[in-house]
Amino acid sequence: MHKTILAVSAALTVSLLAPLTAIASSPEEDLKAFRDYYHAKFPDTPEADFINGVYSIDEDSRVQWENMEEFPVYEEDIAAGEELFNTPFANGKTYADCLKGGGVGTRQMYPYFDSDTGNIVTLEEAINTCRVDNGEKPLKYKKGPIAQISAYIAYTSRGNKINIEIPNDERALAQYERGKKHYYMKRGQLNLACADCHYYNSGMKGRSEIWSPSLGHPTGMPVFRWGKWGELGTLHRRFGGCNKNIRAKPFKAQSDEYKALEYYLTYLSNGLEINGPSSRK
Amino acid sequence: MKIRLISTAASVAALLGALASPVVQAASQSEMIAEGKRVAFHRKLGNCLTCHMMADGESPGNVGPPLIAMKARFPDKKVLRAQIWDSTSNNPATMMPPFGKHSILTEDQIDAVVEFVHSL
Numbered sequence: 054m055h056k057t058i059l060a061v062s063a064a065l066t067v068s069l070l071a072p073l074t075a076i077a078s079s080p081e082e083d084l085k086a087f088r089d090y091y092h093a094k095f096p097d098t099p100e101a102d103f104i105n106g107v108y109s110i111d112e113d114s115r116v117q118w119e120n121m122e123e124f125p126v127y128e129e130d131i132a133a134g135e136e137l138f139n140t141p142f143a144n145g146k147t148y149a150d151c152l153k154g155g156g157v158g159t160r161q162m163y164p165y166f167d168s169d170t171g172n173i174v175t176l177e178e179a180i181n182t183c184r185v186d187n188g189e190k191p192l193k194y195k196k197g198p199i200a201q202i203s204a205y206i207a208y209t210s211r212g213n214k215i216n217i218e219i220p221n222d223e224r225a226l227a228q229y230e231r232g233k234k235h236y237y238m239k240r241g242q243l244n245l246a247c248a249d250c251h252y253y254n255s256g257m258k259g260r261s262e263i264w265s266p267s268l269g270h271p272t273g274m275p276v277f278r279w280g281k282w283g284e285l286g287t288l289h290r291r292f293g294g295c296n297k298n299i300r301a302k303p304f305k306a307q308s309d310e311y312k313a314l315e316y317y318l319t320y321l322s323n324g325l326e327i328n329g330p331s332s333r334k
Numbered sequence: 335m336k337i338r339l340i341s342t343a344a345s346v347a348a349l350l351g352a353l354a355s356p357v358v359q360a361a362s363q364s365e366m367i368a369e370g371k372r373v374a375f376h377r378k379l380g381n382c383l384t385c386h387m388m389a390d391g392e393s394p395g396n397v398g399p400p401l402i403a404m405k406a407r408f409p410d411k412k413v414l415r416a417q418i419w420d421s422t423s424n425n426p427a428t429m430m431p432p433f434g435k436h437s438i439l440t441e442d443q444i445d446a447v448v449e450f451v452h453s454l
Contacts, residue, residue: 242431242436242437242438243431243436243438244422244431244432244436245429245431249429253429254397254429257395257396257397258395258396258397259384259385259395259397260383260384260393260394260395261393261395262395
């Protein structure tokens with residue numbers, strides 16, 4: 054009698070809000086609309102301050118957080134990352150030899166569109182490509198050494214402005230659109246989109262947790278989460294966590310899907326300063 | 335006669351309650367409300383407090399409207415049940431998960447939640 058079969062299949066499908074995709078808009082138009090929206094919603098937050106996640110919109114937790122940041126919990130990770138970064142591979146080469154621009158101070162150019170392959174290249178992926186090209190084993194993507202190396206590179210890039218280009222290439226635009234689609238698509242058993250929490254309802258509370266704006270999310274990665282992780286994790290680890298929370302099957306870290314999502318979201322934060330690694334409660 | 339009058343609005347549970355003896359009705363009704371409250375507050379079940387303020391619920395979110403004076407706002411329990419079973423039929427863009435349609439809760443759990451919410 055009850056619609057169990059129907060319900061199960063419905064839970065597996067995802068629905069897309071029609072109006073959002075029906076209106077085609079260029080990345081430039083998206084960026085402007087995205088920013089205008091958050092500025093109207095959070096008139097007291099200067100644009101440059103959105104790099105501080107939820108603390109950019111919540112004065113109470115900000116004070117606590119600023120106290121925490123006086124003795125940064127990720128300091129040892131940066132040191133470990135620096136050491137890893139400078140330790141030569143078995144063949145004598147280093148990360149500096151194979152990462153674009155030598156790696157140091159380059160966080161703001163990731164992720165980028167690679168016109169040779171049509172793929173998006175993230176910093177973490179570039180680190181592993183570097184390893185494999187030099188005969189080393191790839192590192193696991195969500196935490197540990199890769200997050201530490203990423204943290205060191207972010208740290209040496211602090212203050213540099215995010216600069217993501219979407220070249221005039223259909224494939225680059227397709228990657229951007231794929232990320233955008235992921236962001237707005239309702240998914241999982243709970244039927245929620247990233248945009249539901251971090252766009253339309255940013256600043257609102259789910260239980261006692263305030264949902265942060267997506268503007269600025271990529272600047273502070275990797276992130277050390279005191280409570281939930283007790284360690285450093287990458288942006289894609291966070292994506293996976295948010296997908297799991299809505300009971301959607303997470304994609305793999307560094308999957309094409311999450312790389313496209315990172316490309317989309319990081320583009321929308323263009324011009325904001327890198328301030329990673331960062332800490333969150 | 336009495337049954338006919340309320341039948342359109344009443345859920346199966348209320349109908350059975352009306353037919354049963356007053357004592358049994360009171361017990362099952364309050365049990366159902368208690369079960370509904372448990373389901374509604376439980377983080378892995380209804381978790382309604384993520385979004386709704388509800389009496390007795392600690393640190394509620396504020397995304398959905400406070401669930402108060404429900405009898406006045408939902409004289410018809412079926413309408414309330416429909417909102418919980420599939421919130422998206424009313425508003426496709428809603429934040430509220432479709433608890434029945436996506437099998438987040440069982441039909442029995444939804445019945446209990448309806449009783450509880452209607453009592454608020």
